[in-house]
Amino acid sequence: MKKSCVVLIVLLVGLCTLVQMGSPARAEAGVITSIVCYIPNRVFDLLDIVRLRLRVGPGLSAGVRATKLLSGYAGVHSSLYVGLRGPRGEKEIPWPLGFDNRGGAQASLADATAGGPHYDPLEFGFEVQPLIVGVNVGIGVFEIFDFVTGLVFIDLSDDDFGKDSKKEAPKAKEPAAQEPAAES
Numbered sequence: 001m002k003k004s005c006v007v008l009i010v011l012l013v014g015l016c017t018l019v020q021m022g023s024p025a026r027a028e029a030g031v032i033t034s035i036v037c038y039i040p041n042r043v044f045d046l047l048d049i050v051r052l053r054l055r056v057g058p059g060l061s062a063g064v065r066a067t068k069l070l071s072g073y074a075g076v077h078s079s080l081y082v083g084l085r086g087p088r089g090e091k092e093i094p095w096p097l098g099f100d101n102r103g104g105a106q107a108s109l110a111d112a113t114a115g116g117p118h119y120d121p122l123e124f125g126f127e128v129q130p131l132i133v134g135v136n137v138g139i140g141v142f143e144i145f146d147f148v149t150g151l152v153f154i155d156l157s158d159d160d161f162g163k164d165s166k167k168e169a170p171k172a173k174e175p176a177a178q179e180p181a182a183e184s
Helices: 002-022 031-036 038-049 141-150
Strands: 050-066 071-085 097-107 110-115 123-140
Touching: 031 038, 038 123, 038 141, 050 097, 071 123, 123 141
Parallel strands: none
Antiparallel strands: 050 071, 050 123, 071 097, 097 110
């Protein structure tokens, strides 16, 4: 039973990805695409809630997050991670491994860091990288809301496959230049 569920999820993710890659960037998402991508999107939204990264690589850094306003970070690290990646921030498959590179300092909204993962603005967590091995742990409160509203096709994070991004307001056309009147 578990094997067939995994196979079904993998097939749906693959189909959803193919549909997304083959459609023009401005095409309207259809009902069928939304239905086919529903289960993968809910699984991805569920995975977005928790960040649990085990890191290996050089660095010396530490950080704490209790929402964006109450957060701080200092240091530098360049590491390979494995585990739950946390919020995606955009339409991408949440692979359970990747690179985590960040350097600089950050205190509340004053952020002078380069690199790093996407953090939920309401995330609670911490990270530490003492020399070679580190960890990054967090829970995204906003992602919980995104998961719950996603059950009824509302995508607060704008990270679901098979849906268009929030569209920009159409620009007003400039009035056509008037041609001089022909003399008779």
